[in-house]
Amino acid sequence: MTQALVLVVNAGSSSIKAAVFDGGLTEVLRIEAQGIGQTGALQVGSAPAQPRALPDHQTAFRALLEALRGEGIDTGDLTAAAHRIVHGGPDLAETCVISPKVRAAIAAAAPLAPLHNPHHLGAIDALASLMPDLPQVAAFDTGFHRTNPDVARRYALPDRAETAALRRYGFHGISYESLVANFRETTGTGLPRRLLALHLGNGASLCAIREGQSVATTMGFSPLSGLTMGTRAGEIDAGAVVHLVRDMGLEEAQTLLHHESGLLGLSGLTADMRQLAETDSDAARFARDHFCYWITRQAGSMIAAMGGIDGIAFTGGIGENDSGVREKVLANLRWAGNIPSWIIPAAEEKHIARQTRALLKDPALS
Template identity: 85%
Template structure:
């Protein structure tokens, strides 16, 4: 039976899951602490401490873990990677060829915190299993259906601004939500659906007749809603002021890693911990999160010219009933809107797309 290794690589971790041809998850392995003394998590077993200086060493450990569970490299049909940014030209799930790899590399300036690590994983796996087909699924792809007026910033048409557009992210999550909605809910997908992917990274998507027509993230995953450690919506003038005051590198660190719920609460980026923390700052952080969800939801509803349903997904969206209730209460002006919880299934969706691609007669 076909086996697909789904890969989500970051700067210090590689999360993998093996799916069979029936899209059943067979095994989950995670390498943590890459670049230092790390650990391998094999299924539900306790972590095994390992020295993981780089991604290739981490993949060797993952492949060793697979072998311990009776899965060799030769048993794998493909490796399918989540790639955050496809740049201006890559949208559809595709086989990673030299040209595709080059395009992912060219998009690195657009996602400097993500794409370099995806490339590191692609290259490391290619070195270890050179005959294994590799596939890329892009988080920006689902939003390619946004109209130009939604995608373009009001900037002059110059070479230096050509790549500056609203790409949108969490596309794999939203596409999976659309795919799984009927089976999960027993209902037809609403014509005008407001989808909320709420986790450490958070965004909204206006889905009109199965297609994305607007989303809150823009040029980078930094924009839009208040998130775990990301600032979300902020005036470009404030960013320029911050860069002048503290420099580019420190400003980038502050906006990506020290802001959001963590910056507001000065305690944690974890919504569960904030819910248990009885301080004014912790309560304000949760209120800020809900306020900007509902404020930006208004613009998503306007982009669809109305709303027929709301779907929550992601760790917070699925598990924090207080947040859901607050958001729904804040949107009560729009009427009694049906709402659902759709469990996130991004990895399964990536496996589904990879298997469909490999079965395509046109596939090389």
């Protein structure tokens, strides 16, 4: 194993997913702490998850580091820990070393991503406590979309202090940036000038990529907007949101929109697209049709933003594995011509590791 390892971390409310990459950017180990604060478990590599008391994130990180040592990886060989941060707010876009100033900016963006950023901060603080000398790096899911023009990013709101942070930030940026970086190696062909990229998973979005840069994307102020998703509503009138908040209260409305809608809400069964494909019911079929319809409808908007289209790339769990969804989307877009399409395996963590090594100017960078 090449030493000078990078630990890539994706921390959520009840889980921490971590992967270790060596100097050649080969993944050497994957660990996941599950059910943090609930019935905890630790999964190391491909082995079954084992029950483990994980009352908080710091305990979970302690267990992760212990598991590394159990697999023969000395934590002293870690060059850095790199975190996927969902929201960089208005100021953070480039991958950077986490300083007190950067941490404060991530915290300031927490109200913009209340379901994500607080857990990222918890992970950063837990690692800082356990390994205070280990450099930590932040990569931002909003960063790739900083090239969107102002007319695409700004909502039609008055210029006031209370609206200053309200803009279309876009998300899944690390996935799209990785797709662009890996396109030639994966497909054997150059990046199309105007590429429609589809990140389709439990969270889903589209990105219009022209000359390798994002010019439009379907997610906006939060990861809630845009396409139909696993449990998220996607496109919905702001007036309908105000109505829900008025009738249900803020917390219940937020739970409905984030956790009870999307494929789950439409089918009344599940958010799992595989299970829906195997279910012979009108509701299951409608949920899949709704998913594909809104991909197609918003693809038209992305194509317009690019001024045409030269290729389509699918990534993410559904994009890579659900041939039925891909075929339906491509059939619905035949009006745009005979468009070449590719499947690009998601490689967000590897991309974060690559950026981290380059940022730290590690001599083992390959």
